[in-house]
Amino acid sequence: MTSAKPNLKEILSQALAGRWAVPHFNISDMAMLKGLIEAAAETRAPIMIGTSEGESDFLGRRAAMALVKAIRKELGLSIFINADHCHSMATAKAAIDAGYDSVHIDLSKLPLEENIAATKEVVGYALAKSPMISVEGEVGYLVTDSSQVYKQAITVPKESLAKVEEAVRFVEETAVDRLAPAVGTLHGIAANVPNIDIERVHAISKALRKTILVLHGGSGALDEQIKKAIAAGIANVHFSTDIRLAYTAALRQSLAEHPDETTPYKLLAPVVLAVKTKAMEKIKLLGAAGRV
Numbered sequence: 001m002t003s004a005k006p007n008l009k010e011i012l013s014q015a016l017a018g019r020w021a022v023p024h025f026n027i028s029d030m031a032m033l034k035g036l037i038e039a040a041a042e043t044r045a046p047i048m049i050g051t052s053e054g055e056s057d058f059l060g061r062r063a064a065m066a067l068v069k070a071i072r073k074e075l076g077l078s079i080f081i082n083a084d085h086c087h088s089m090a091t092a093k094a095a096i097d098a099g100y101d102s103v104h105i106d107l108s109k110l111p112l113e114e115n116i117a118a119t120k121e122v123v124g125y126a127l128a129k130s131p132m133i134s135v136e137g138e139v140g141y142l143v144t145d146s147s148q149v150y151k152q153a154i155t156v157p158k159e160s161l162a163k164v165e166e167a168v169r170f171v172e173e174t175a176v177d178r179l180a181p182a183v184g185t186l187h188g189i190a191a192n193v194p195n196i197d198i199e200r201v202h203a204i205s206k207a208l209r210k211t212i213l214v215l216h217g218g219s220g221a222l223d224e225q226i227k228k229a230i231a232a233g234i235a236n237v238h239f240s241t242d243i244r245l246a247y248t249a250a251l252r253q254s255l256a257e258h259p260d261e262t263t264p265y266k267l268l269a270p271v272v273l274a275v276k277t278k279a280m281e282k283i284k285l286l287g288a289a290g291r292v
Contacts, residue, residue, distance in 0.1 A: 006046070006072065006077075006078040006079075006080070006292075007132065008048070008080045008101050008102060008132070008134050009132070009134050009177060011046045011078060011291075011292075012134070012177075012178070012212045012235055012236060013210070013212070014291070015212075015235040015236070015288075015291075016210070016212055016213075016233070016235040018287075019230060019231055019287075020230065020235075020286055020287030020288055020291065021215075021230045021234055021235050021236055021237045021286040021287065021288065022046055022047065022048060022235065022236050022237075022286070022288060023045070023047050023048070023237055023239065023279070023282050023283050023286050023288055024047070024048040024049075024050050024082065024084075024214075024236060024237065024238040024239065025047060025048070025049060025050065025238075025239055025240070025243055025279060025282075026049075026050040026051065026052060026055060026084060026238075026239075026240040026243065027049055027050070027051060027055065027059070027064075028055055028058065028059075028244075028247075029059070030067070031247070031268040031271050031272050031275070032243065032247055032271075032275055033049065033067065033068075033071075034272045034275075035247075035271070035272040035273070035274070035275025035276040035279060036049060036243075036275060036276070036279050037071055037075070037077065037079065038272070038276045039275075039276045039277075039279035039280045039283060040077055040078075040079055040279075040283070041075060041077060042276075042280065043280055043283045043284065043288070043289040043290070044289065044290050044291070044292055045078075045283045045288040045289050045290070045291055045292065046078035046079070046080075046288065046291055046292050047078075047079055047080075047279075047283070047288070048079075048080050048081070048082050048102065048236070049064075049068055049079060049080065049081045049082065050081075050082045050083075050084035050104075050238070050240075051064050051081070051082075051083060051084060052084045052085050053085065053086065053087065053091050055084075056083065056091070056094075056095065061083070061094060061095055061098035061100070062098045062099070064081060064098075065081055065098050065099045065100055068080070068081040069081075069099070077292075078292040080101040080102060081100050081101050081102070082100065082101065082102035082103065082104060082134075082136075083095030083096075083100050083102070083103040083104060084104050084238070085104055085106045086103060086104060086105050086106060086122075087106055087107065089105075089118055089121065089122065092105045092122045092125075093122070093125055096122075096125060096126050096129050096133060097129075100133070101132070101133065101134065102133065102134040102135070102136065102178075103122065103126060103133065103134075103135055103136070104135075104136040104137075104138070104178075104180070105118065105119050105122045105135065105136070105137055105138075106137075106138045106180075107119065107138070108138035108139060108140060108141040108142075108180075108182070109141050112139075112166055112169070112170070115137070115138075115139070115170070116169070116170055116173050116174055119135075119137040119170070119174040119176060120173060120174045120175070122135055123135045123174055123175050123176055134177040134178060134212075135176050135177050135178070136176060136177065136178035136179070136180055136214055137170060137171075137174055137176040137178070137179055137180070138179070138180040138181075138182070139162040139163075139166050139167050139170050139179065139180075139181050139182070140160055140161050140162030140163070140166075140181055140182025140183070141160050141182050142160070142182055142185065142186060142187050142216060142217060160182055161181075161182050161183060161184065161197060161200060162181030162182045162183065162200070162204065164200070164203050164204055164207050167179060167181050167204045167207065167208065168207050168208060171208055171211050176211070177211075177212060178211070178212040178213070178214050178236060179204075179208065179211050179212070179213055179214065180213075180214040180215075180216055181200070181201070181204050181213065183196055183197045183200050183201050183204075183215070183229070184196045184197045184200075185215060185216060185217030185218070185220065185221055186217045186220050187216065187217050187240075187241075194217070194220055194221060195225070196215075196221055196225045196226070196228070196229050198225070198228050198229060198232050201213065201215075201229050201232040201233055201234060202232040202233060204233070205232060205233025205234075206233070212235045212236055213233050213234050213235060213236070214234070214235075214236040214237075214238065215229055215234045215236070215237045215238065216238045217238065218237045218238050218239045218242075218282070219239050219240060219241035219242040219243075220241070223285055226285060226286070227285070230286065230287070237282075237286055239279075239282050242278055242282070243275055243278055243279065246274040246275055246277070246278040247271055247274060247275055249274065250270045250271045250273070250274035250275075251267070251268070251270075251271050253270065254267045254268070254269075254270045254271065255267060
């Protein structure tokens with residue numbers, strides 16, 4: 001059980017120690033957020049709500065933060081908002097200034113030295129604002145950038161994967177709270193199933209011990225592989241494409257079944273349910289249910 005006041009860093013540490021994982025779901029609108037909140041409430045699970053740079057621009061950072069903060073206070077849920085995949089110092093700092101609980105600075109495609117320098121600056125900026133803000137960095141890189149369904153098989157080259165020694169150096173020099181090492185997953189869903197390098201996860205976890213390891217690209221991975229990754233040291237798993245697919249399928253069906261309906265919240269009711277159902281599946285998969 002967590003303290004009365006939700007603390008993201010504390011909950012992530014509990015997940016790591018207990019070999020379960022905190023789920024992270026991205027949102028694009030209020031219907032998606034509502035489904036996720038209902039899932040968290042029903043399962044009594046802590047969750048992270050993510051907004052990418054595009055989602056942040058669409059929703060508005062301060063508006064998204066205000067929504068999550070208000071819901072957290074009203075319902076007493078352990079929900080936190082994360083600025084996902086900030087590809088610049090400016091967007092990372094904008095999220096911190098907006099009051100986000102967490103920021104993910106992703107400069108993983110830059111040379112390691114540049115990635116370290118920029119990430120270290122974000123960590124310092126966040127710490128100056130509040131020691132409660134959790135900062136995530138990334139080593140290695142995912143070969144796809146978009147949360148979509150690909151018709152072709154996608155190969156993950158070995159050189160894209162995180163190296164243990166680079167992961168250790170990165171954490172030591174940046175002092176990040178969370179590290180997302182590339183371990184074989186993809187953004188989106190490919191025609192083939194990606195293979196999570198469990199041995200690599202275990203080696204990085206063993207070397208870093210208390211650092212929270214994050215798995216991106218959870219939607220395309222097999223459930224059993226995700227469970228093995230958690231057992232090896234992953235404590236935070238991201239899902240986006242699965243949630244988007246549940247949302248869009250339910251919306252298309254709702255529009256087809258009710259072509260004359262003009263009230264948006266009525267059309268979106270099945271969408272909220274679909275998002276909730278899919279999120280609950282992922283929450284239970286990660287062992288996060290009943291943790292708060």
